[in-house]
Amino acid sequence: MATQLIDFEKGKTVKWPPTLEESAKEGYIPREVVKEPSTERGRRIKQRLLSARCMLDPEFTMLYTEEWKKAEGEPLLIRRARAYKYAIENITPVIHPDELIAMQKSRYIRGAVVYAQYSQRYYPGMISKAEHADDEVYDVGMGGGRTHKETKGMIQMGIFGMKEEEAEPLIETCNYWDGKCIEDEAEKFLRESMPEFDDLENAFKTVLYPPSVVAIMEGRWIPAYDMVVNQGLEAIIADCKEKIKNTIPTTREVAEKVIFWRATILVCEGVINWAGNYAKKAREMAAAEKDGKRKAELIKIAENLEWVPAKPARTFYEGLQAAWAAHTAVSLDGPIPGLSPGRWGQLLYPLFTKDIEEGRLTKEQALELMELLRVKFSSEEYVSSRSWESLASGNLFQHMIVGGVDKNGRCSDNQLEEIILEAGIRMQTIQPTLGVEVNTKTSDRLLMKAAECTKTGAGYPAWYNNNMSIEHCLQNHMEEGVTLEDARDIAMGGCVEIQMQGTCHGICHPAFFNEVKCFEIVLNDGVDPRTGLRVFEPLGEFKTFDDLWQAWCKVESKFMKVYMRYWNYVLAVHREINPLVIGSVLVKDCVAKGKPLDSNGARYNKTVTLLNSGMVNVANSMAALKRLVFEEKKYTLEEIKEGMSANFGFERADKVGNFSMLEQKRIDRKYENLHKDLMEAPKFGNDDDYVDQIFVDLWHQYNDTCFSETTYLGYPWVPAALSISAHGPFGRVCGATPDGRVAGVSLTDGILSATPGTDVNGPIALMKSGTKLDPTKMRSVQLNMKMHPNAVKGVEGSRKLVDLVKLISSKAGIMYSLILWILIC
Amino acid sequence: MTNLKKTGLVFDIQSFSVHDGPGIRTLIFLKGCPLRCLWCANPEGQKLFPEVRYHVMKCVGCLACAEVCPHGAITLFSEACREGKKQPKICIDREKCAKCLGLECVAACPNGALQLTGKLMTVEEVVKAVKRDLPFYRGKGGVTLSGGDPVYQPKFAIELLQACKEEYVNTAIESAMFAKREKIEKFLPVTDLFLTDIKHMNSKKHKELTGVPNELILKNIALTARYKPVLVRVPIIPGSNDDDKNMAATAAFCLEYGITRINILPYHKLGVSKYEQLGMEYLQEEIETPDDDKMEHIKEIMEDMGVTCIIN
Ligand code: SF4
């Protein structure tokens, strides 16, 4: 016995748990995290933002339309450029008190710009407060303290206020676009040319697809901010002039290049003049300003804008202003939810270090600027139909990224990125949302800062698996000859979609495919139970599980294809009447190639994606049927369907007034045992191969269907897996399902998330289930994890959180993105 | 060679714990404990047989459970309370259940109102769950056997720890150390870290609070500390063990045996609903959670004597 006791670990002191001092010695500073903006100014501006009313601003679209009419007869790109230039040069410059970074899309503290040229349909309706037929299904995300009292001279439109005097001219503008806007034009095109037009209509009616997103259709991308910050717009103009001089328009293709360069010159001039208007405004305000300090600030703003974005930025402050001007200029071009700044910490780091070294800037000043910048991002709202707003929770998804690697694959995180995170901690605004690219090389220092940020409960940063994202880009853009350097320069376009910076066409999509609705139609022999519409020919009896599977494949692929084709028609119209100009200029290599984004001008064009929602419900439903009907034969399919149509004896969710499964009430006991058996069937998220394999097969089927179709740019579609908040409204229109979910209850959110309450083996089993799906071919795969604050308390807790994230990225290697929510209890 | 077929009674496996040992850990809860601490937060770990937990909120009073119970242990609580939501609808005779082997009622309930606590598992089955977490341990993390008290099922626990060692997994146990010396000795080679409590230095007081005296416990701690790292945790129960004298005595004892790190844990009223579900009574009288000042004060006393004291 005695010899057995000798152990090499004998005498070794375990330092667990470590004390705060020990943690500090290792370089981690403990703080449990509630912080304020670092300056009085920041606190004031934040307060102002929080109490500001959301306003609708039609100024841009009205000016745009005015010039668009005048430019009739010009080549399309020139007409677009002229309208943009005129509008941006004439919108009212507004500089709010205390601001250090100027320029904005709307005239308001919180404002949304109207784009009647995309969709004119719902503004007149909003003005007359007409109810929309879909309101019942899509009113999530409304209310919640977002309404304001009537004010004089102001009208209320949904969650927005608008100046009463602008209602009339806005309706006029809309009338002009009636029949001409992208949505109307696309509908004509579809009705006349799409063979599956009836299927399309049925799919919209049954909510296999949510209502049209044309009003906010532009994709998500990261502009090439370096072109503005490091080169300046004058350099682009000079480049185009040079190109025009050296190009003889021979074929149509060459002539079109010249037209694009001419358009480029116009929009760049427009942006420079717009900055000039702001500079003038700042000078005027400075002249009238009594406070000496503020006067100097205003003069500084003017000096900045007299230099950038025309010329290359010389200081960090100018660089930030230039990047912000570029961001705003691009986002004015159209409704672009998800236009993302990307890695500004990388972009601006050289200017930052130079200023610090030369004593022009302190870190505190940089922090204040980054905090104020957050408010600028948060001031921009977007307006869309109520339905989309509920699908996306009204979030603009401007995503800023820290971490990752440089073009040579070396760890690139820097002090400025820590400041960006600190600003996120101190100035908690919803935009820009933050993300951290976790590479095996990323420093613990940055990750600990990010953990601190997560622990504020702000809901950011999201954590991304950098190594896998690079792999995805290499794989996805292989046929376009992607370089390793470009693949390493990634950030997020929009919420969780991987995108290379400044070189890609926007990730645009028709919206979400409702997988659960599709499954209901399959089980119901091709008829939608809610509307009674027959949308597919009778499918016949399912004698085996394979019969069911085959039917599923038929229906799903048909409606996915219809959806993708539909979007091609819409984008074709977009290309013919509304190609992006300034948006194109700031994506490489549009100017070099002389082509806008819509004509494959970007370096990488394989970006159009399809999204879906509810796959976990379908997988669990199939597993339940496979086991209980086809294997154990405990029930017939008819018996289960009977239970489903009786809602398993539960009260309807809308009567209960709650759409979470955990809150549902049983009123009839008849189906108790059936429901129990369904609930006890294998569920995704428990590392159970029985159901996980079905889950994987479903995704492969989905992916293959995506790859089988071609986008308007001539590349295969890319499958993406993210559902934002589509699961709520989609669930409302779906009846009870064989996974035990009752009618109306939200679908399972996220992509690798389990249905609440059904993952009983803990997070690792959940991840194991997720690992079975190889996501390399998919644009985004997201896992939401919730943690109790106690689990990550203190420095030790932060370290565990960091370990966890690193392990998930390196070992489990599944999803690209991990969103950790720290529950505040 | 490990006997992978050896079975033990496990009532929970928690993956991914960031408490209860360094790094990210898998916690395995074994049923059965010789102590009866008044404030016990895991009463379902006390008895060495499977128990049924009754969730009032889920019960609709259908008596499907009573129909299948071979021992007539379930009766309708009372007709009158059928409607009330929080009122129990059935009455369970726990004495009859204590001898029940079939536990038929659990499967019969269509509403999940009756849940089993404690399941016979083989070492192999538990190791399978552990292996799933293996990639996440990364040197630091590992397995912690908790309970109940793992020492109360020594054969199973040791086989399990042995199996973990064969996978190069770091092992810890959370035990009250109330066992014969020979039993504890068997744990020494397969356990990397011992987490234990000192609830009171005075044996008589200890018995009042936990139902057993402390001599054996202290001896075992002293023995273990000679060979393996021991982390002593002291639950701070206001009015019961939090006096300065007892705190100083605790620190002195630890120092004597080379234990330099003490974890003090403020009392929290936890697990009360579990008592109800198990048909047990919560015996700890109403007391407040000790405040931060109190905890700091105790920390000061201990640190003055030369131990490192951590509040958590
Ligand atoms: S415990 Fe279950 S089976 Fe028993 S009466 Fe309640 S609901 Fe019915």
Ligand code: SF4
């Ligand atoms: S545990 Fe056994 S004795 Fe007790 S109620 Fe259930 S079936 Fe009856």
